[in-house]
Amino acid sequence: MINVLLINPPDYKMIQGAIPKELGSDRMGKYPPLGLLYIASYAQTRYPAILNINIVDAITDSLTHEEIHRIIEEFQPDIIGISVYTFTLIDSLQVARSAKKIIPHVPVVFGGFHPTIYPKETLLCSPDVDIVVAGEAEEAFSAVIGRILNMQSLEGLPGVSFKKLNGDIHIDKQTQFVTDLNALPFPDRRMVNYKHHSCILGATGLTTNILSSRGCPYRCRYCYVNIREYRVRSLDNIFAEIHNCLSLDINEFFFVDDLFNLSKRRVIGFSERVIDEGLDIRWSFRGRVDQIDDETLEKAKKAGCTRIHFGIESGVPKILKRVGKGTNLEMVRNTLSLTRQFGIEVSSSIMIGLPGESPRETDETIRFVLSLSTDYIQAAVFTPYPKTAFYEEGLRSSLLPNDYWSDFALHPVENFEPYIWGEFYTKDQLFDKLREIYRRFYLRPRFILSYVKHLTSLKAITKLAKNFQTFLSLITKRRIKD
Template sequence: MLLIQPGFAEIYGSFRHLYKRGFLNPPLSLAYLAAALEQAGHHVDLIDAEAEALTLAQLAARAQAFAPQLIGYTATSVDYAQAVAAARRLKQTLPQVPAIIGGVHANLFGAQILAEEALFDYAARGDGEPLITALADALTAPDASLSARLAAIPGLIFRNADGAVTANPPGQATRDLDAYPHPARRLLKDALYIRAIPRQGYVVTASSMTSRGCPYGCVYCAIDALPEGRLTRFRSAANVLEELEEIVNGRGVTHVAFNDDCLTLKPERIFELCEGIHARGLKFTWEGLSRGDLVTPELLRAMRRAGMTRLSFGIESGDPQILATLNKGETLAHIEAGLRWAKEAGIVTRGSVIIGLPHETRASVRRTFRYITGLKTLDQVNINILQPYPGTEVARMTQRGVGGARLIAPEVADNPLAAGGQLRRFGSASVTVNDLTPKRLARLQKQGFFRFYLRPRAMWNNLKIAGWRVCLQDGVGLLRSLVGS
């Protein structure tokens, strides 16, 4: 069984240089699937074509050498086109090998993908571990009852004997995430995943997730369209600690990025995790994402003592009226308190904002830029252009023209393949909002980065945090992104 993360850096446009050095994560979802397949007795390989910078020809050669019985691809709405390109090339090399596509995009549009794209034989909805092991078992079973076996796999989308697309109802999502094996990290090349870590320089970084899901309904997220909806499931602290021992002591990796949608949803669990890190003598640093209304000074101090080095917050907008329309249930006062407490605990802070939201104007973008540059407790920032991903409420808002926001190409909201080529958060825009054209949004994004990072205070602050070598290399990368195309 071969699992593939297609290359996707091109979706970041001129920002691809910066992304590769600062935000490239191991394909954790595929590593989870690989572990489940191995546990079920299947031979597995995993190829991260993005991290390894493989051409399609090189990817096809690797796949041919492995001789898989099933090829699995993962894709979001943004990089679906890259998954199609990879599948097309591999289908030329291995025409008889069936292919399955999973990930967020398949969860949203699996039946439509199979109806329109013959390259994929199957699509997956819901937790991938039980589905892909059941599919692999069905494909390798000695008897000839494949159709019956496929029909019994919850969440599987497939073509039946007459070619019609059949979508099995998703299964009940397991509440016990501890039942899943830890990701098969031995299939990953750790040294390819490097990022700049505060006070350390460039460090090999592993990723982990202590939970799945999110209880919030932010308008720019497609969570309500996924099979699990807002169901949030948690691993036990003991299970996470076992994985951390594998990462730190077993693989020698000294930094972990937790990819939970919100790491501190259950503060008592994070306190337990921090205590366990001390008790087991684990020496590593870590980072994650939270909300201002889900942290306290006590929790942040405990996290810092346990090795947390950076915490990210979704600011989204410095305009209170626009922030209130996003259904986050969070205010600027919450965010400011979280940032302040994190800095007091000695944690480096990162924020993210979105420009081009419904009701946005040039004046509100300027307010957001003034807001983030005025926050003395904010060390780093990402400035994103709104991309109304399929399945999100904001996509429906742009279809209706709410707040003056409209998609340039309305068909993108429903067409999986069209979405892959146009929904990019950096360097280009797919919406027009009031007096903000796509070109102006792209210019404002670059101006925002300039305004934040080229202030003397910000430059001096990041020099202290990162050191001159990282600042020089990341600074050059940022300039290449801002002046490139």
């Protein structure tokens, strides 16, 4: 029997990004680590008789590094896999360091967004990282397990980079992705504390996230999507997973696809299936404003859709055009208004400090979002992310002084602060402006009265108290770091 431990690390040392820390990680809700659950289910299917696999979800369970250390010590894993984002790299490295202190020769595998972009830097930045898996890791991580079991070299595995015994680095530049999503086993949510998952905007039932597709064909200049091949699951496959969740009393679903409504027909087909099966579920999704109409909303509402999260980005036409969103302000206004007419809540996300955006245009975006038919907003300071079109533009124009993300990946340090697009603002000015947006939107009597109507149970009142604490800490802090 081989022990495999997959870890979703804590975020105590999360670097400051586009969103204030008050709105990061579990402050806005807790969801299962779907990536690790998919990897675990796939590996168990491939090695059913010899694999003992556990998942540590430090975010949901609010685990300290000391508690993770004890779990590793007790479980004595033969392989450790850690999910790594750039913003939680410091915590991920601390977990790896802790593991090596307990079991010096245990292979530590890093996967996720960060090592996909920076495989070489990830291997070189720490003696405690042995292997990197790039892209969608279900097949690659299971292949790594097989090679380790058989004491074979990892060379030749697509998307797998590693340190050789002589200290040399082997880099495989391929990024793996799963072509047939229907072939993947469902994430086994019983491997984590699924009853502790919730959304700050959710109802009182059990909540989970779910993926019905992967990839995104669009090319927004602020976004990095390492896999553009858009792949979808069949309705039969999606609903089999939904029924699996219903057997666990989970009845609220957030579709976290990069793009759930690539076409209106897809949303309508899903909604009709919910109606035909008579399912009593609540669901929400992230979508584009240009793939919504009356028929889509009517069917979605009848099928239990409670909220749609739209990426608005800017209230200035020239900025929208520059980011490559492919939408316009009239489209935004009409779609949001129509969505609320059908009784579906709207959550809108915007960014300030985008390339070319003057202070006057920032105020124009604020006025625009305040005029929209939206129930919630999520505002962020634009941060040039690695490998995006805007990041490369900033490097070419010398507006960004150096490739600081690559430097951080190679030499990670605590309290690292990424640059903003500093044409017109300092970082403090932008974050003060961000807090102004939240104050002006959420302190309006219209919003407060609307929110109070949701208080129909003790659990809802308790959630309101937590939400208020989060909001109060957000709007009253003047500095970026506290």
